[in-house]
Amino acid sequence: MRRTLFSYAATILLFAITLTPHGAAAGSCICISCxxxxxxxxxxxxxxxxxxxxxxxxxxVMRHIDPQTDQVQRGDIIGFTHPVQPATFVxxxxxxxxDRIQLKDGGVVLNGHPLPQVMLSEDISTVPTTPPFPLCAERPAIPGKxxxxxxxxxxxxxxxxxxxxNIGTFRIDSTPEFIVPAEHVFVLGDHRDNAADSRVPQAAxxxxxxxxxxILGIFE
Structure with missing residues (x-):
């Protein structure tokens, strides 16, 4: 499993979502309230x-919090400083x-109970002709297809x-069970097959x- 995680991390590291700050307004990003x-x-x-x-x-828009007094909840989207990289991630x-958490065949098992997942739709787009190329159910992704x-x-x-x-069966769709230690949280990307999240250890x-x-804040 350790080799699998390391290999996967090398593949998806570029897809860990970082955030570029834009202040109150920049380009098409406008935040009057900021x-x-x-x-x-x-x-x-x-x-x-x-x-x-x-x-x-x-x-x-992220609302800055004091994580010692403003407790985050399951389901919150948070911005945080990466533990080993000088960047803000979400x-x-x-x-x-x-909590105990595990992924089994792409589903999340939280404290022994699988989280319900309901299929909504197939989202179909066109693979761009220049990189970076997306991860798709079609493998490999072919430009223009x-x-x-x-x-x-x-x-x-x-x-x-x-x-x-989800794009179907993919690496680390299944993981060992993790027990979240005190003063920590376990995070996942919503694009489950395209996120270097808490499934990937710092060593990888x-x-x-x-x-x-x-934790810096919670996204509104």
Whole structure:
């Protein structure tokens, strides 16, 4: 499994979603409220690791928090400082301290209970003619040809739901069970097959589980 994780991390490292800060306004990113509220900051997503929720180039507003007093919840989309890289990343919190979490065949098992997933649609686009090329159900992705991703709705025990992308059977669709230690969270990208998230340990260039002290804010 360790070799598999390392190989996968090398493949998807470029798709860990980083954030480019844009202040109150930059280009097509406009955040009027950011100019008047110092706790708000505008960012532009640099990859599709959080698609379909946050697409490459999308603008998003993060509300800065004090992670010691403002506890994040399962399902929150957070911005955080990568534990070993000088960059701000964004992923969805899937498990908090004390939780047990595992992926089995692409599904999430949280504290022994599989999270419901409902198929919504097939999202079909065209593979661009220049890199970077997307990950698609069609493999390999051929420039100018169709690229299919399966859109599903996943629901947490709290009732909070969100949409994810899956491209079928892929690496680390199945993982060992992780137990989240104190003062940490476990995060996943919504584009499950295209995200270097907590499934990928720091030893393999991933973030591993995120220390609470590294959390910068929650996306509105």
């Amino acid at each position: 100019a008047f509220n110092p706790k708000l900051e505008n960012f532009r997503a640099s990859s599709a690791a959080m698609a379909p929720t946050m697409m490459t180039g999308d603008c998003a 992923f969805r919190v899937m498990a908090i301290a004390g 169709s690229c299919t991703r399966f859109r599903l709705r996943e629901t947490l025990p709290s009732g909070k739901s969100y949409e994810i992308w 260039a991933g973030p591993g589980m995120i220390p609470v002290e590294n």
